[in-house]
Amino acid sequence: MSNKKAAHSLSFVVVGGSISGLACAYTLSKAGHNVTVLEKSDGKNGNWECGVRSPPNMTRILNDWGLQDTIEKVGVKARSTTFRAAATSEMVGIVQYHSQIMEALRADLWYLPYGHLWSELHKLAVQAGAEVRFHSRVVDIDPGTPSVTLDTGEKLQADIVIGADGSDGVVRQVVIEEEFSGAPDPLVTFSTFIPTELMKDDKEIEYLVHGDADWNIWLADGCCIHGHLTRSREYYTLVLVVPADTTKFHPNWDDCCSPKDLNVDLSKFHPSVRKLWTLASASPVIPTKYVVHEPFSNIVHEDSKVLLVGDAAQTTPPQFHHSYSMGIEAAATLGNLFSRLRNRDQADTLVTAYEEIRQPRITHAFRSEHGRYQFITFHDGPEQQTRDTGLKLAIENSLKDWDDADEEFLRDVWEDYLAMFNYDASEAVDDWWTMWGSMM
Numbered sequence: 001m002s003n004k005k006a007a008h009s010l011s012f013v014v015v016g017g018s019i020s021g022l023a024c025a026y027t028l029s030k031a032g033h034n035v036t037v038l039e040k041s042d043g044k045n046g047n048w049e050c051g052v053r054s055p056p057n058m059t060r061i062l063n064d065w066g067l068q069d070t071i072e073k074v075g076v077k078a079r080s081t082t083f084r085a086a087a088t089s090e091m092v093g094i095v096q097y098h099s100q101i102m103e104a105l106r107a108d109l110w111y112l113p114y115g116h117l118w119s120e121l122h123k124l125a126v127q128a129g130a131e132v133r134f135h136s137r138v139v140d141i142d143p144g145t146p147s148v149t150l151d152t153g154e155k156l157q158a159d160i161v162i163g164a165d166g167s168d169g170v171v172r173q174v175v176i177e178e179e180f181s182g183a184p185d186p187l188v189t190f191s192t193f194i195p196t197e198l199m200k201d202d203k204e205i206e207y208l209v210h211g212d213a214d215w216n217i218w219l220a221d222g223c224c225i226h227g228h229l230t231r232s233r234e235y236y237t238l239v240l241v242v243p244a245d246t247t248k249f250h251p252n253w254d255d256c257c258s259p260k261d262l263n264v265d266l267s268k269f270h271p272s273v274r275k276l277w278t279l280a281s282a283s284p285v286i287p288t289k290y291v292v293h294e295p296f297s298n299i300v301h302e303d304s305k306v307l308l309v310g311d312a313a314q315t316t317p318p319q320f321h322h323s324y325s326m327g328i329e330a331a332a333t334l335g336n337l338f339s340r341l342r343n344r345d346q347a348d349t350l351v352t353a354y355e356e357i358r359q360p361r362i363t364h365a366f367r368s369e370h371g372r373y374q375f376i377t378f379h380d381g382p383e384q385q386t387r388d389t390g391l392k393l394a395i396e397n398s399l400k401d402w403d404d405a406d407e408e409f410l411r412d413v414w415e416d417y418l419a420m421f422n423y424d425a426s427e428a429v430d431d432w433w434t435m436w437g438s439m440m
Contacts, residue, residue, distance in 0.1 A: 006033060006341040007342045010344070013156055013160075013161050014035060014164055015171050017038070018253070019121060019327055019328070020330065021162070022037065022122050023331035024334055025037045027332060027334060028130075028335055029128035030128045031341075035125075036131045036133065036158070037125065037131065037133065038148065038156075040165075041134060048114045049230070050237050051193070051237035052111070053109065053321050055109050056105040056421040057423045075110040076232070077109070077111075081095045081215045082094050082215070082217070091395070092392055105421050111237070113231040117324075140170070141161060145305075166252045167312060167315060174306060175298070175307070175308050185290040185291070188288065189290065189318040190241075190242070190244075190264065190287050191237070191239050191285065192284065192285040193230070193283050194279045196209045198279045205272050205276065208229075219376060219388075221379055222243070238277065253288060259280055292315065293315055295314060299313045299314075299355055300352065300355040304348040313330065314366060317372075328425075329425040330425075333425050333429055336425070338350055340433065357432055364420070
């Protein structure tokens, strides 16, 4: 991360203190600005053990922020994605993260515990000078001033307001110009975790703990279950993507329930997979509804004083590769841009630059992530049969050494991965500045 400091300091209010909000607070404070984070919860996110996937484009940024040692200490490095038939749990496909590709990307894909990452970002933000206020629920935004009003009646003014309060937060409602009702996907994502001590001695599932750190995806008719290790292999993240009554759930991460309270139908899955859900009975479950809609035409208010980051700015399937990386990228973008501020009059231009830089990336991420989501949730039929045939044909190629693998196969498998994983948020700002900075 650049150590440049802005010549003129602005005041920022960040609505939402999750991963995206804290990341923005850190980069903007580091760039010399005054940042206040308003988080409605009690700030006990450090207890949440469910996993976060940190793809190379996110890992590079975290490493740049000084978190490499932490990642290597508590994370689990991904080696492959393994596809399994839900009914038998047998492997039907695999994508290897070849060391040659990951070295070229300058970072690996890691599985990190959400709570630990949140705690590290909170620490970075506070050390950089940000104020993080918990139990602070924002109920209204005035984009013209701009200012935010809390449920206590307190009003805070700022030069710029950042909405990091999720897909159904108050800031998005102020910023987005068009109607954005979207269509709820019939599948709901249920995220939880299992202490691996409960899995190690079970012959049916011990391979999930002792084997390579795969992201396992069990493919069923119109749904799936996936999971991976996290926190130094102490926990196993389990994610159900299954049919449920979408009217009972929200597209945020606020709800929490017990597995015993959920009547989920797992009859399509092998008994060993259903056993995982039973082992998770002592852990909390977070349900998340996926509301699908096209990328927004804007992520900045017309007055250029309020902008969106993370889930507030886009929609991606919950608990997927880039569920968190997009917020981290947005924070890196803002930090780099506003470290270049020389006077107050430049602020609007830099906010506009943020939108110009992020919009194409958001659109690409939506197309990529939604396409992969559809791929693992096909209903039985022609598309599913074509997918499974392709996965089986690819197994032999996937397991070959790098030098022996078919070049066309590697290109087909990795073309979109590379486009997503190789993105450099700071480089995107540098490119913009090279083109337009002289005009400022």
